[in-house]
Amino acid sequence: DVQLQESGPGLVKPSQSLSLTCTVTGYSITSDYAWNWIRQFPGNKLEWMGYISYSGSTSYNPSLKSRISITRDTSKNQFFLQLNSVTTEDTATYYCARGGNYVGDWGQGTTLTVSS
């Protein structure tokens, strides 16, 4: 079975960049599917941020387009989220997840706090 595990710094200062890693086991990220980042704000609103496909193409939420980048390291079966110029409004739990039209597998989530 596929497993996804997020990792990240936990705390980032305003105006800095956040970087998160999703480590995938049990399935190759180059085989199929889209590999997503989804976040959940305090208050529980969910926001799809973007994905990198098995072929390496990307799609981003236009609300983030100028700040977001999703990349991958196929040798380590990992994909990454970078979000630039963070503010306190980027405080959220960040999930990585596998799926195209529907997201069938989710990581456990990693909490990120933006604070000085």
Next chain:
Amino acid sequence: DIQMTQTTSSLSASLGDRVTISCSASQGISNYLNWYQQKPDGTVKLLIYYTSSLHSGVPSRFSGSGSGTDYSLTISNLEPEDIATYYCQQYSKLPWTFGGGTKLEIK
């Protein structure tokens, strides 16, 4: 963006009850609608995709229906492990968007 609205933010029901959770889209989404369950520990699972297709391993007491802009998730014979928050999500158009969630509690 397509707005997804779950008008009921919380719902209380008894074990064994039949529960229906509703979701509406700001425009027609051609049945491109999924349902997810989030447990109190944050774990998220896909329940239903394409309006009414049951995801692998999901109990048959979960079902989905709807068309156009209005969709629903039904849980028949409510069990204790169904305590969770339920979210709808459209994939008719990018960006994919989620409803605000309906928290289900046991009376």
